[in-house]
Amino acid sequence: MTRKLAWIFDLDDTLHQATGHIFPHLNRSMTEYIMRHLDLEEAAASALRQRYWHAYGATLLGLMRHHDVDPHHFLWHTHQFPDLERTVVADAGLRHCLRRLAGRKILFSNSPAHYAQAVLDVLGIGDLFDAVYTIESTRFQPKPMAGGFRALLHRERLQAERSVLVEDSLPNLVTARRLGMKTVWITRDSRHPPWLDLKLSSVLALPRAVARVNG
Ligand SMILES: [Mg+2]
Numbered sequence: 218m219t220r221k222l223a224w225i226f227d228l229d230d231t232l233h234q235a236t237g238h239i240f241p242h243l244n245r246s247m248t249e250y251i252m253r254h255l256d257l258e259e260a261a262a263s264a265l266r267q268r269y270w271h272a273y274g275a276t277l278l279g280l281m282r283h284h285d286v287d288p289h290h291f292l293w294h295t296h297q298f299p300d301l302e303r304t305v306v307a308d309a310g311l312r313h314c315l316r317r318l319a320g321r322k323i324l325f326s327n328s329p330a331h332y333a334q335a336v337l338d339v340l341g342i343g344d345l346f347d348a349v350y351t352i353e354s355t356r357f358q359p360k361p362m363a364g365g366f367r368a369l370l371h372r373e374r375l376q377a378e379r380s381v382l383v384e385d386s387l388p389n390l391v392t393a394r395r396l397g398m399k400t401v402w403i404t405r406d407s408r409h410p411p412w413l414d415l416k417l418s419s420v421l422a423l424p425r426a427v428a429r430v431n432g
Pocket of ligand 1: 227228229230231384385386
């Protein structure tokens with residue numbers, strides 16, 4: 218008997234649209250944090266934020282490595298969204314879509330736990346996940362680093378071959394693929410890497426396309 222697939226979902230820009238409101242707000246918060254704690258002007262703070270993001274895949278990693286910033290303090294103060302209900306655009310079909318997928322569901326996000334939980338609450342889907350992995354649970358090793366993926370698979374006793382990463386970020390899918398996982402890219406990008414199992418413009422189309430992943 219083949220085991221059911223386990224579904225590993227990214228959060229931002231996979232289960233909801235974060236590009237329009239959440240990410241600009243986040244970038245501003247991070248720049249302000251750097252201005253305040255590293256005593257920099259706005260332009261310098263913004264440049265540093267982007268430099269660390271490019272060098273380490275996360276601004277936080279550069280701040281930890283070079284400025285001894287406390288990750289919990291940084292994540293708490295930069296991920297404050299007082300009007301998340303208005304910012305997060307929930308699709309009415311999302312809950313139904315996730316419920317139609319058989320198998321365990323795990324959230325795997327580079328965001329901090331308090332933010333991920335708040336977004337899940339607004340989306341009304343928190344109870345559908347068997348486990349939630351955030352930047353804290355991977356000891357601040359964000360995707361696409363392989364360490365967090367390996368820890369998740371190990372702790373959840375998942376076979377990589379029977380696990381599917383559903384993601385909007387191609388580099389994160391590359392790592393998943395390298396580890397032997399199946400890959401679903403949520404995107405409107407016109408590229409189609411040959412190794413990809415499935416490409417969809419919205420996660421809502423996943424239940425109908427499941428047979429193409431479960432080969
Ligand atoms: Mg994402």
